[in-house]
Amino acid sequence: MKRKPGLLPSALMAMFVAQVPVSYALDAFELDVSGNIGAQWREFPNAGQYNSSNNPASSDAGDIEQVRHQFSISAEPELGWQSEDGLHTVVLKAFGRWDSEDSERSHVDIREASWLTYGDSWEVKAGISKVFWGVTESQHLVDIVNQSDFVEAPDGEDKLGQPMVKLSLIRDWGLMDVFVLPGFRERTFAGEDGRFRLPLDVDRDNALYQSDDEDKHIDLALRWTQTFDLYDVGVSYFKGTSRDPLFVPMFGNDLQPSVQAPAPTALAPLYVLIDQVGFDLQATLDAWLWKLETIYRTFDDDVESQFSAIEVDDYSAATGGFEYTFYGVADTDWDLGALAEYQYDSRSDASLALGQNDLFVGGRLALNDAESTEVLFGMSQDLDHMATRSILLEAETRLGDSIKLNVEGLLFNSADDDNLSYQFRQDDYIQLSLEYYY
Amino acid sequence: MKLLKTLTTSMMLLTAATFAQALDLSGKTAEQQGLAVAQERKNRDLGWSDSQSSVIMTLRNAQGEESIREMRMKSLEVADDGDKGLTIFDKPKDVSGTAFLSFSHIDKADDQWLYLPALKRVKRISSRNKSGPFMGSEFSYEDLSSFELEKYSFKMLGEEQVNGLDCYKIEQIPTDKYSGYTRQVVWMDKAEFRAQKIDFYDRKKALLKTLTFNDYQLYLDKYWRPMSMSMVNHQTKKSTDLKTLSLEFKTGLKDSDFNKATLKRAR
Numbered sequence: 090m091k092r093k094p095g096l097l098p099s100a101l102m103a104m105f106v107a108q109v110p111v112s113y114a115l116d117a118f119e120l121d122v123s124g125n126i127g128a129q130w131r132e133f134p135n136a137g138q139y140n141s142s143n144n145p146a147s148s149d150a151g152d153i154e155q156v157r158h159q160f161s162i163s164a165e166p167e168l169g170w171q172s173e174d175g176l177h178t179v180v181l182k183a184f185g186r187w188d189s190e191d192s193e194r195s196h197v198d199i200r201e202a203s204w205l206t207y208g209d210s211w212e213v214k215a216g217i218s219k220v221f222w223g224v225t226e227s228q229h230l231v232d233i234v235n236q237s238d239f240v241e242a243p244d245g246e247d248k249l250g251q252p253m254v255k256l257s258l259i260r261d262w263g264l265m266d267v268f269v270l271p272g273f274r275e276r277t278f279a280g281e282d283g284r285f286r287l288p289l290d291v292d293r294d295n296a297l298y299q300s301d302d303e304d305k306h307i308d309l310a311l312r313w314t315q316t317f318d319l320y321d322v323g324v325s326y327f328k329g330t331s332r333d334p335l336f337v338p339m340f341g342n343d344l345q346p347s348v349q350a351p352a353p354t355a356l357a358p359l360y361v362l363i364d365q366v367g368f369d370l371q372a373t374l375d376a377w378l379w380k381l382e383t384i385y386r387t388f389d390d391d392v393e394s395q396f397s398a399i400e401v402d403d404y405s406a407a408t409g410g411f412e413y414t415f416y417g418v419a420d421t422d423w424d425l426g427a428l429a430e431y432q433y434d435s436r437s438d439a440s441l442a443l444g445q446n447d448l449f450v451g452g453r454l455a456l457n458d459a460e461s462t463e464v465l466f467g468m469s470q471d472l473d474h475m476a477t478r479s480i481l482l483e484a485e486t487r488l489g490d491s492i493k494l495n496v497e498g499l500l501f502n503s504a505d506d507d508n509l510s511y512q513f514r515q516d517d518y519i520q521l522s523l524e525y526y527y
Numbered sequence: 528m529k530l531l532k533t534l535t536t537s538m539m540l541l542t543a544a545t546f547a548q549a550l551d552l553s554g555k556t557a558e559q560q561g562l563a564v565a566q567e568r569k570n571r572d573l574g575w576s577d578s579q580s581s582v583i584m585t586l587r588n589a590q591g592e593e594s595i596r597e598m599r600m601k602s603l604e605v606a607d608d609g610d611k612g613l614t615i616f617d618k619p620k621d622v623s624g625t626a627f628l629s630f631s632h633i634d635k636a637d638d639q640w641l642y643l644p645a646l647k648r649v650k651r652i653s654s655r656n657k658s659g660p661f662m663g664s665e666f667s668y669e670d671l672s673s674f675e676l677e678k679y680s681f682k683m684l685g686e687e688q689v690n691g692l693d694c695y696k697i698e699q700i701p702t703d704k705y706s707g708y709t710r711q712v713v714w715m716d717k718a719e720f721r722a723q724k725i726d727f728y729d730r731k732k733a734l735l736k737t738l739t740f741n742d743y744q745l746y747l748d749k750y751w752r753p754m755s756m757s758m759v760n761h762q763t764k765k766s767t768d769l770k771t772l773s774l775e776f777k778t779g780l781k782d783s784d785f786n787k788a789t790l791k792r793a794r
Binding site for chain 1: 559586588594595618619620621622623636646647648649650651652653654655656658659660663666701705781786787788792794
């Protein structure tokens with residue numbers, strides 16, 4: 090079970106920076122309890138590529154055999170309270186998963202522990218929360234505030250709670266959000282026997298930071314959004330610790346090889362300081378949705394003198410494309426959406442970015458039935474290496490009033506060992522999950 | 528002689544006063560009569576300023592199996608344009624917290640945003656799909672949007688009795704080429720201009736659905752609202768009942784209650 094000790098003090102600090110009006114708690118008490126519990130099965134048809142049996146030269150002491158099946162249960166309870174006049178809202182939400190095979194995948198997180206208050210033209214939120222920025226579907230470049238709970242799913246869309254104090258200004262010229270982010274969340278990684286892991290085990294207890302303040306560093310984020318008729322625009326800025334770790338080879342407990350550890354034994358995540366500017370735009374033109382996200386990220390290259398194994402290069406990246414929906418196809422109530430997005434990254438090193446010169450093509454079928462059945466299928470093709478692609482299929486429907494059934498499958502093809510996706514090439518999987526909502 | 532004259536004058540004045548309640552449709556073409564009735568219906572519904580309501584929708588399939596949808600709606604009347612609306616879904620539980628913000632417009636496409644609470648994501652969606660089912664029910668988006676004169680061309684078809692009331696029978700042909708209907712026939716009672724029944728004809732001009740209105744209540748001494756609406760699909764044998772559990776007008780909602788910030792905040 091993982092609980093980051095740094096989280097709670099940061100969260101409490103965030104909550105006390107903005108004063109919590111205790112008097113309101115004595116008024117009409119309306120507690121709203123909700124949440125979901127789930128069960129998940131994962132099947133991996135291919136043997137893990139990091140199995141000891143595949144890597145006789147590996148210096149790993151243990152006998153590694155990556156899992157073939159994983160069963161897990163999850164719970165996400167939520168408690169909400171709102172003052173009688175609706176001006177104050179407190180939300181508490183926790184998430185936990187217990188995994189039968191990978192102890193690193195079993196984890197607990199506070200997704201939300203926040204207080205919100207507002208007026209006509211402003212809003213303040215303090216505590217642990219989550220924000221989503223962006224408009225594209227195949228990847229989310231602009232969405233930077235929350236750390237990925239990567240152990241949940243390889244697409245990185247599940248997020249850990251982030252301590253924050255947020256001030257929003259609601260004006261005619263747009264919506265401006267200013268964030269002070271005290272406290273950093275480290276990314277979660279699968280264990281040695283888990284899937285979607287790196288070539289070496291991650292030294293998750295010894296994360297490295299460029300900043301001396303480490304995970305207490307206070308980060309800053311800003312975002313302005315506005316709607317101009319059919320166009321929704323966003324401009325964002327982030328300054329602080331990058332949520333995306335770089336990896337530094339560790340030789341036992343040292344950064345340098347030694348007689349006891351001549352070859353790397355683990356990879357330590359390194360969180361460097363960055364500045365990032367982001368821009369996102371959506372044009373909603375009848376059945377056509379045109380979407381664009383682009384970022385420019387700069388580094389402080391002093392970090393290269395701290396860690397000789399690392400090289401940082403400022404880079405830009407973009408994702409853009411469209412979604413066109415055919416409503417009521419073939420005289421039915423079904424809607425079929427066709428999606429295409431191009432992914433670009435200026436970094437020449439394909440081992441850092443998945444979406445370098447890639448095209449995502451997909452379809453979304455909504456049956457518009459009482460069960461809210463939907464199917465999403467898509468393919469991501471590397472345009473530099475035709476043998477490198479991934480295919481995904483995801484379907485969901487409702488059983489009865491309260492149960493959602495979700496089936497998903499992901500298939501990886503990768504012949505290019507320079508590419509990031511090469512690490513996952515044996516991790517094709519099928520997953521079935523049932524979630525009960527209350 | 529004088530008494531008789533006074534009596535006759537009084538009676539004529541009284542009769543004239545009574546006829547002043549009913550619409551004067553004499554000398555108009557069927558199209559003009561239809562428009563006059565529609566205008567009166569629209570006029571009677573102006574000035575409600577804002578409303579908050581909670582509704583329950585019961586979906587029934589051909590086998591009679593039911594699914595329930597519950598939602599709360601806030602609406603704001605906008606001068607010279609369509610209404611602004613914020614809908615928060617409560618049931619089914621897996622969509623609880625999902626919210627929908629809509630700025631409807633008379634002369635252009637509506638602006639619509641959807642808030643997905645699990646992802647905390649606001650998505651602007653296409654409003655072109657008026658004819659699609661709302662939440663899997665027999666009501667489409669266009670069925671639930673506000674009645675505006677610019678959306679139809681009208682024609683008076685005659686008078687009939689529905690629900691025991693004398694009604695005008697009006698044909699409405701949607702002007703929006705993306706509408707799912709080629710025509711609608713509306714029965715509106717002559718006394719209060721309340722829709723009692725609507726027949727919907729699909730793109731093949733066949734009778735598709737019938738909507739009946741029940742249990743009209745009067746609010747603020749002026750606005751009639753049906754507490755119960757029932758849509759039956761004659762082709763699929765499915766039906767949806769929409770019941771209003773609570774409704775309040777002039778609750779003090781303003782423009783600032785309908786934007787992306789309030790959408791994300793909605794609970």
